[in-house]
Amino acid sequence: MTRSRHYRFLYILLSSILGIALVACDHRIDLPADAQVRLVANLSGSAERPSPVNSPGTGTFVGILDRSTRVLSYTLTYTGITPTAGHLHRITPNSPTLTGPVEIPFAALGSPIIGTAILASQGRADSLIRGFYYANLHTPANPAGEIRGNIRVDGPVKLSAVLNGASEKPTPTPSAATGTFAGVLDPATRVLSYTVTYAGITPSAGHLHRITPNSPTGVGPVEIPFAALSSPIIGITTLTTATRVDSMLNGFYYANLHTPIYPAGEIRGDIKPF
Structure with missing residues (x-):
């Protein structure tokens, strides 16, 4: 040859x-209306936007989204930090910093953080599947966020x-x-x-x-x-x-x-x- x-x-x-x-990996297309979508993220200081953070903290997010009901069930575990706040954020469309406001606050902050939420609309559910949400844990040293993980389909x-x-x-x-x-x-x-x-x-x-x-x-x-x-x-x-x-x-x-x-x-x- x-x-x-x-x-x-x-x-x-x-x-x-x-x-x-x-x-195989394009979960954004042709998903059944009643699909159970597994979502994951790895949280770290290097993932913080607009500026990375030097943090000893790490974390993982695992969730299941039911497309038919828009119910998201999730577990977030972390080590190395003591957060004072934590949320799921949705990235503002066309944001140059890839950041956005809080959409789902965590009711408790002890690891593991276990929660259930209903996405406000099918558009929000689709945004979650398409990678426009992130998990963020905040501390007094880094009030804008110390460790972050961009949520994606597994x-x-x-x-x-x-x-x-x-x-x-x-x-x-x-x-x-x-x-x-x-x-x-x-x-x-x-x-x-x-x-x-x-x-x-x-x-x-x-x-x-x-x-x-x-x-x-x-x-x-x-x-x-x-x-x-x-x-x-x-x-x-x-x-x-x-x-x-x-x-x-x-x-x-x-x-x-x-x-x-x-x-x-x-x-x-x-x-x-x-």
């Missing part, structure tokens, strides 16, 4: 795998990014090149499968970077180098820790393609759940 045919075969194979995974998570010069940090580039990142991350196994396509440049290097916590420039070191650079770039890797998984799910990774003209990066895309 020639090199080009080999890459084409890999592209078709991974595309098929990704297609199957995307259908199972593999689709990820995407659009790469362009305008997204480069700390300084955008005038590049006309474009690209896309599409991936699937299984939080249980920490396995990430991805495809990066691009046009308009000949990269000399490419990577997935993790943003340094509290970085004022929104940049960070290389974590996952691309083994090959021809488009499409296809890769499978295992993230090193559950904390890295949380970082990726909370938008702290980006794809970057570098060129001799722009060695710090010509086009970039911030990776987010799809």
Whole structure:
């Protein structure tokens, strides 16, 4: 098999795998009206928005949403902090900080926090399924929130990014090149499968970077180098820790393609759940 045919075969194979995974994990489409939807979240200080918090606290959220009744039953456990308040928040539409007001306050704060609530409307229930809610525990040291977890449907998570010069940090580039990142991350196994396509440049290097916590420039070191650079770039890797998984799910990774003209990066895309 020639090199080009080999890459084409890999592209078709991974595309098929990704297609199957995307259908399997896209709980937002074709859910039965009476579906019992399992929801999960991992709470950490690094997930706090708009600014991460350096906290020893961690937590987990597990819930079941009955679509027919809009009843949400949940259990939240935590360690490492003593919260003075706790809630489920709904992200304000188009919020640049991905934050929003309280929707469901916790009646008690001792771990485990166990509760039941009825979502106000089917639209609210759909927002919960689509990932627009988060659990937040607040402390006197961090009254805006010390540990947070973005609630998502249990199972593999689709990820995407659009790469362009305008997204480069700390300084955008005038590049006309474009690209896309599409991936699937299984939080249980920490396995990430991805495809990066691009046009308009000949990269000399490419990577997935993790943003340094509290970085004022929104940049960070290389974590996952691309083994090959021809488009499409296809890769499978295992993230090193559950904390890295949380970082990726909370938008702290980006794809970057570098060129001799722009060695710090010509086009970039911030990776987010799809």
